[in-house]
Amino acid sequence: MKVDVIDNTLISEECEFETVLSFFKEKRKFPEYIELYILKIISEQIGIGTNEYFTAEEYLNNLPTCFIKREISSIDEMYGCKSKISYKDKYLSYLLYYLPANIFKIWKPLLDLQTKDLLKAELKILDIGTGPGSVPIGIIEYYKSLANCFNDILFTLNFTLIEKETEFLKIANKLINMIKNQLPANLNVLVEKCIIEDITEDSKYDSLGNFDMVIMSNFITNNEGKNQIYGYDIISNLKNHLLDDGSIIIIEPGDNENCRKLKLMRNEIINNNILDIYSPCIGIWENKTYYDCSCFSMVRSYWELPKIYKFLIKHGLSKGKRKDIPFNYIIYRKDHKKKYEIINNQKNFVKLADIKKYNEKKINVIAMIRTVIYDKHSDNVSIALCDGTCSCDNFNSVWIRVSNSLLIKSGFTIPLISAERIRLRGVEVKLNNNEINLGINPNTKIRIEY
Numbered sequence: 001m002k003v004d005v006i007d008n009t010l011i012s013e014e015c016e017f018e019t020v021l022s023f024f025k026e027k028r029k030f031p032e033y034i035e036l037y038i039l040k041i042i043s044e045q046i047g048i049g050t051n052e053y054f055t056a057e058e059y060l061n062n063l064p065t066c067f068i069k070r071e072i073s074s075i076d077e078m079y080g081c082k083s084k085i086s087y088k089d090k091y092l093s094y095l096l097y098y099l100p101a102n103i104f105k106i107w108k109p110l111l112d113l114q115t116k117d118l119l120k121a122e123l124k125i126l127d128i129g130t131g132p133g134s135v136p137i138g139i140i141e142y143y144k145s146l147a148n149c150f151n152d153i154l155f156t157l158n159f160t161l162i163e164k165e166t167e168f169l170k171i172a173n174k175l176i177n178m179i180k181n182q183l184p185a186n187l188n189v190l191v192e193k194c195i196i197e198d199i200t201e202d203s204k205y206d207s208l209g210n211f212d213m214v215i216m217s218n219f220i221t222n223n224e225g226k227n228q229i230y231g232y233d234i235i236s237n238l239k240n241h242l243l244d245d246g247s248i249i250i251i252e253p254g255d256n257e258n259c260r261k262l263k264l265m266r267n268e269i270i271n272n273n274i275l276d277i278y279s280p281c282i283g284i285w286e287n288k289t290y291y292d293c294s295c296f297s298m299v300r301s302y303w304e305l306p307k308i309y310k311f312l313i314k315h316g317l318s319k320g321k322r323k324d325i326p327f328n329y330i331i332y333r334k335d336h337k338k339k340y341e342i343i344n345n346q347k348n349f350v351k352l353a354d355i356k357k358y359n360e361k362k363i364n365v366i367a368m369i370r371t372v373i374y375d376k377h378s379d380n381v382s383i384a385l386c387d388g389t390c391s392c393d394n395f396n397s398v399w400i401r402v403s404n405s406l407l408i409k410s411g412f413t414i415p416l417i418s419a420e421r422i423r424l425r426g427v428e429v430k431l432n433n434n435e436i437n438l439g440i441n442p443n444t445k446i447r448i449e450y
């Protein structure tokens, strides 16, 4: 891997990109050393003894029963209703439960950028609504993997954090400082500014300079007051603080309502020409400049439950048993770059908007992967597709169902996530009442671009 001398982006040879993809091969594993830091911070905050040699189990077993009960009920109730959440008395619950689930979401947008050699070796990042530091920690972990694999490159992450809750910012700073003690020699991490501010549609960021990445994760959600109403204006204002080759990354929960609202806001941003979409919802056959769909989809990040989760579940937590973490994301840019170039020659391929005409016929299709579901009880994988030609709201979903062993046998050993581009030659269209299936047979040719 080398660093482009002009724009500082990481350029991978094919085999090096395989190395990056291999980060995604296994289920995400929350690093044990971060579990230890979380438990150390919590133990200190509630005034019980800490010891640098404690294991996660020892920290957990030392937690007072009344504290565990209170946290479990706080976590189970959190975000239960649509009203604005107050984080007072919930900082530690968020740190225990939501930070572990949220750190890996940013890996998918980072991979999307790296796929096209657009990720930089040095990043200046603005994280808005930092909470206890989920996004910075996720980025540090991704860059740690890069730094360990490519040790002749010097990586630098420079963060500016904005958060309205002082307590969260204190925790984020503490955790990032602890993590900084465990960095590879070729990774520098700096928290340049921590700003306590309640962001509104009028917020100005003038003294902050320009950024390679502006990130809002779980910030424009139902529960975060007026952020959803202000979302369009907040993003429009931030455009002026994005470097010409920078990205604004929005990550949201993977539920129906937040997903649809994220897409409605996206439609306004694109239709009013504020920014472009780099991924995931881009057209296959034409450059989409107008969006009207607000269909429900989700990205799933599969993970192994951390020790903290297993402990809380053993003590009565109802949440947290899912093996996948659902979320949605959008990468906006202003340089018109897209994750995949438009395909001009449609010869021999059928657009999804026309697919109903081909019931029981064999066709060829190119589409973006919207959602991937690995069935936990079988070898089956269900994959939902979109090529941008149909508004999924008034169009049935298009699915392929394939065995994971067939995918692996065909050379696709890296689990699919979403926003990959798939080419299928020789799939049979099967119309059902509510959906369209594309049947794969042993002769179907599958090609996937990550």
Ligand SMILES: C[S@@+](CC[C@H](N)C(=O)[O-])C[C@H]1O[C@@H](n2cnc3c(N)ncnc32)[C@H](O)[C@@H]1O
Pocket (backbone or CB within 6 Å): 087, 098, 099, 102, 128, 129, 130, 131, 132, 133, 134, 135, 162, 163, 164, 165, 168, 197, 198, 199, 200, 216, 217, 218, 219, 224, 225, 227
């Ligand atoms: C759901 S948490 C997300 C934390 C972190 N980004 C993550 O993904 O885990 C939302 C955070 O945004 C902060 N926040 C919400 N609205 C805000 C605003 N208008 N200005 C600044 N911070 C805000 C909250 O205090 C909270 O820490």
